[in-house]
Amino acid sequence: MIDTHCHIDFEEFDPDRIEVIKRAQDRLDYVIVSGYSNDSNMKVLQLSKDYEGFIYPTFGFHPVSSQNASEEDIKIAHDNIKKYLDNIVAVGEVGMDYFYVTDKTLRERQQEIFKGFLELANEYKVPIVMHVRDCEKKAVNIIPEYEDIPYFVFHCYGGSLKTAKKIMNMDNCVMSFSTMLCYSKHHQDLIEKIDLDYVLTETDSPYLAMTKEERNEPANVTKAVAKIAEIKDMDISEVDEITTGNARKIFKI
Numbered sequence: 001m002i003d004t005h006c007h008i009d010f011e012e013f014d015p016d017r018i019e020v021i022k023r024a025q026d027r028l029d030y031v032i033v034s035g036y037s038n039d040s041n042m043k044v045l046q047l048s049k050d051y052e053g054f055i056y057p058t059f060g061f062h063p064v065s066s067q068n069a070s071e072e073d074i075k076i077a078h079d080n081i082k083k084y085l086d087n088i089v090a091v092g093e094v095g096m097d098y099f100y101v102t103d104k105t106l107r108e109r110q111q112e113i114f115k116g117f118l119e120l121a122n123e124y125k126v127p128i129v130m131h132v133r134d135c136e137k138k139a140v141n142i143i144p145e146y147e148d149i150p151y152f153v154f155h156c157y158g159g160s161l162k163t164a165k166k167i168m169n170m171d172n173c174v175m176s177f178s179t180m181l182c183y184s185k186h187h188q189d190l191i192e193k194i195d196l197d198y199v200l201t202e203t204d205s206p207y208l209a210m211t212k213e214e215r216n217e218p219a220n221v222t223k224a225v226a227k228i229a230e231i232k233d234m235d236i237s238e239v240d241e242i243t244t245g246n247a248r249k250i251f252k253i
């Protein structure tokens, strides 16, 4: 199994990161840690070096913080993506968040920065991990412009079934489902109708735990896989084989 998206570089894990990773190693094949900011990108790079062959990094700039980022901040992110191209398995997380960002000008700024990262991923032909919230359709309309990006990942997909069907019609787009599956009816309804060939699994740790007070961790991705198996009436091993296979193909690991 694989947690394709988490943030174990966050300070929430400072007291016991080693144990958290140990629990992940006991249950999972790989963990992908997604950079969130310039500092975070460097931290995930270090983690991938400390746990070579188990932890893989992606470099990005979170859309909610990107709205206020300076040109210099974004330039540093771009430069580091180019510099560490051989280390990273994707660009991300980047994207657009219309849930938290409601101001029109700030949304435009987000989109402009997102397009900058799309151009970069297109130029270097690397997959892109996208945080797209409440604007999934808009993202689906933008991405066909970037023909050289090998794969587009909708991390924590929560859009409509209609948009999910459009995503399944593009052969290089997948949707990632998290531990949220254990308690969100909307996500359960989605996964029931989405073909597993377009599905990845993740935790988005430390977020999206079973309760608000809890801290999520990569080993919990097993719960998402079990839930998918239950909903689709399949064996856990079968779901694991397909979703882990998808992730290995996309991120070349």
Ligand SMILES: [Zn+2]
Binding pocket: 005, 006, 007, 034, 093, 204
């Ligand atoms: Zn994330």
